Amino acid sequence: MPKDFLAGAKDYYDVVVIGSGLAGMTAANTLARAGRSVLLCEQHYKLGGMATWFKRPGGHIFDISLHGFPIGMIKSCKRYWTREIADSIVQLKNIRFDNPMFSLTTSFNREDFTKLLIEQFQVPAETVHAFFDAARQMNFYDDQQTTTRELFDRFFPGREDVIRLLMEPITYANGSTLEDPAISYGIVFSNFMSKGVFTFEGGTDRLINLMEADLKKSGVDIRIRCDVEKVLVENGRTSGVVINGRTIKAGSVVSNSNLRATVLELVGEDKFDPKFIDEAKAVRLNNSSTQVYMGLKPEELVPEETGDLLFSSTAETFRTDLLLSRDITSRTYSFYYPRTRPEGRPRCLIVSSTNARYEDWANLPEDEYEASKQDLVETTLDAIEKYVPNIRDRIDHAEASTPRTFQHYTKHNLGSSFGTKFEGLAVSRALPEQLPGLYHAGSVGIIMSGWLGAINYGVIVSNDVDAYLLKSAEKNPFASTTK
């Protein structure tokens, strides 16, 4: 008989959380700390979702999505997780750009960018200050019509080089383009500019292990290899889930699964207002990624001047369509020095990431797919030669992942790396109005994506869930809502 991954699980929980991405884990932890009984189900055998890693022979541990996040992570981790987690967050100080328009190194904060824009790019100081202030003041309730392109044209007309400096890192960080609403750019950009780019010392594996320990301490019932097949609805309200064939009742359900999959597959179209279904179907997903992972031999060290993050491109100008093309011109390299995992074996690793379209990879026949992956590795090694000479002799491992890989591990439609475009946030927020007791927490709307966005969104949704449970208990005092 196959192992029962739900052995010992109760028949009722106040909350079932579907998916253990950062948003799902944070929602589970917050609700358990608020006194709710919580079941956290993950279909994969590992917690973390896209915040993940893998090991390879030779002592290599590759991080998938640990390239950088804003300083706000420190506060959120301290408050919603533990001080130990918060204390492991450290700055990445060498951010490099290298493209046909300019080459520079920066600490990637407002102070240094202001200096660069005035001194190297010769932009008048007033314009620079006004731009930063405008970006800083943007918030979610602002006008959503202005596009990022229009924002740039207002401050830096005709300055494609300036736009590249300001936009390229953000496109890489969340897949947003010049056509997306300016506020989604302004909020994310300002978050980074406040203090720079940060990382987690000890690697993703250490972070997720610490989070798992804290979830247990909070009393969350954690289950891996538990694929939630269905969200159940009774009398117009969410009443539970079906997992690996077993029904578990719940006061409310938080789905950290893909937004579209939650609505269309886990619940089903017939449970919603047709207008809502149209809106859900119209939500555009963000692009996906390809990555190449390179592990250096134990004795090979990359000098730290090479940078922590390097935005490299051979394209003459910055264009979003070029960024997604399979004819790759832009690569972002993350360099991991031995300090990334001070307790691990001293290793240098490089991960090259490029934005990509799922459809370019999805339907390739198997042999062509494998050949394309190999080609991705080879062309990346050629490209990185400029920054790490003799790379081929110095590595003992190289492999690639594609949008198909991301889709496979997280079940995200189209392997989307950064959730949905802006309109996804409104659909995610409207879910409980459509189906009381059902909530979605996960990367949506650009501003709620990335490690920090996912964590904060998990908290925002927990607050709604907790209020809902309290209200249901007041209406029906005999239902059990707290443990």
Added chain:
Amino acid sequence: MTPAEIREEVLDILRDIAPDDDISDIDDAKPFREQLELDSMDFLDIVMELRKRHRVQIPEEEYTELASMASTVAYLEPKMKDL
């Protein structure tokens, strides 16, 4: 709870949320944002903490009532007077 007790309770919550700020000489009439480093997540934490401690429900449309100490206490008074 009396208004003075509610004020003390809010201060206690703020002390947890903004441990690096000095909140002893807060001006009740002025917005919190002008005196403390609070962002929207911090206001959410105040809401969650009030629910956890006193089962007080604050709908999202009314978060703006929490702008200053004076407006917060005035808003919470009818909700907390019987606690």
